[in-house]
Amino acid sequence: MIESFQHLINGFGIATTFQNLSYCLIGAIVGTIVGVLPGLGPIAGIALLIPATFGLNATSAIIMLAGIYYGAMYGGSTTSILLNVPGETASVITCIDGYQMAQKGKAGPALAICAIGSFIAGTIGIFGLVFLAPPLAEAALAFGPPEYFSLMVFGFIVLSNVTGASLLKSLMMSIVGLIIGTMGIDPVSGDPRFTFGSIPLLGGIEFVAVAIGLFGIGEVLTNVEKPQELLDEKVLVPRLRELYPSVQDLKKSFFPILRGTGIGFGVGLVPGPAPVIATYASYMVEKKVSRHPEEFGKGAIEGVAGPESANNSACQAAFIPLFVLGIPFAPPTAILLGALLIHGVNPGPMMISQHPELFWGVIASMYIGNFVLLLLNLPFVPLFANILRIPKRILLPLVILFCITGMYTVNNSVFDIWMMLLFGGLGFIMRKWAYEGAPLLLALVLGPKLEVAFRQSLMISHGNFGIFIDRPVSVILLLATGLFLIVPMARLMIRTLKKGGER
């Protein structure tokens, strides 16, 4: 442990050299700008700027790219709050209450609490990394396909409980997302599935197209269909003194931030799309422990503070499976892995001993990056909040243009724009019929991994489903899943019986 601390101090020494500090700052600024532009998220941001790091040494390059990652995550939250357009999946949950807060004139506090929560999560996370990283990284190695499968099923049920009024509708959306996720090449046998002879579909449905379509385009179309009078309706723009969170807001956010940090860190260490699961789990916990759960979905600050802290904390912890196992579990870390390989670094169990300056330098730079983001973003809150002053008749076409441009830049493909429009239409219909987009999106991301885990588990057990209950971690996760399914149903039944009794 003392050794880890010593390494971390050395890491700070590396991260605070003028050169690395500059790259961290550039990364955080560029990342924020990229994240704020609707349509461009961390994936596109990192991918676009990898060529710019070719002239740098590996440590500086990864420090800059990690800065872009963090900056874009924060920027993504900004667009989630202001425009209901998530930059990436982890900010989907921020849309739920963040956007509602913005509509009620509390965009400033929502944005500020994101920055504060992220910073606190980063601060606690760094200590967690030093003390817990080595033993937890070993524990994560013990996760096999059955555990992954149960963990992901747990994630779906948690999410279905969190979003929307109807558990059944959310579950159906999860299954639809999983089916859409099976499009493309079968990950095990290599057979094409549901491609209808289309070559672009062989690569599967682009996640960004679905995200921007369901949330960005869907929201715009819903606004466009509204009667003319509602289109002229002004969103409440906060006055200067309302731009920052009040003492009451900070008090309300304190424990959600701490809980979010804990959840995020724990989930982040488990290989999987950690930030996504962490934000949903945090939101679920906050809703459960809140004295006013009915406020969630209508602009509860706890619904922004918890998930945003969880997001940041999970991102930080998720670097451990990436660096230690050499396996990326989310698209942005996959691109970072690509960047590491380009710079001649092969992540794996030997990385900490072979490249300690890189591992600890990047860990330290994450903390510095968070501090830079806090300094950068708090003064810019008024600027970002002013986006809401733009009349809707001008703002909606602007969002569309940025969505189309952003979508094209991901793969330089017009096909992706068509897909985005298709899912935009679907998002619009789903809103009309009161179906939630978040379960579909999460299922789309997790689907291929869920399928591989499912099939590998059954291969290991020779087709015996008992494998999922024979292993302790898996059975605990499945029992927890069962609880999440049974409790709301039991509650509903009791309520119905009570109502029947009253009559």
Added chain:
Amino acid sequence: MKRDEWIGGIVIFIFGAITVLLSLRMPVGTFRMAGAGMFPLCLGILLMLLSSCFLLKLLLKGKKRADEKEQATELPSSTRQLVLFFGAMLLATLLFNPFGYPLVAFLLMLALLRILGIKRWSLNIIVSGATAAGSYLLFVQWLQIPLPKGFIGL
């Protein structure tokens, strides 16, 4: 609303059924050695089951509340505006490659602003021009993103 719920449930059921049919055309295999069709087949069946539960729930609810009349006083929605708006987006996507990014960005903004009721041409042209130029400078010149040049070659 009630009708929407029914349509939604039926559409999802049909989606599940189509998934099952298409999955059966692929190699399904056994649980021990699952083929490409196994996972989507299971998902399709599960979706059909869930949507059946949903429809059954609606049916039971409908019987309970048969005497309750729905009272909806909604403002008239702008369906025409929506169709034109979405149509403009489709047309812009169609012209994205042949016309090039700057021109499509300008024309799309011009059309969308007009559809949303910005009737003054001067304001419309200024906003569209500034947006197209700004996004061109940002994406093409600054971020060096290769966007379609089209016949104008920009």
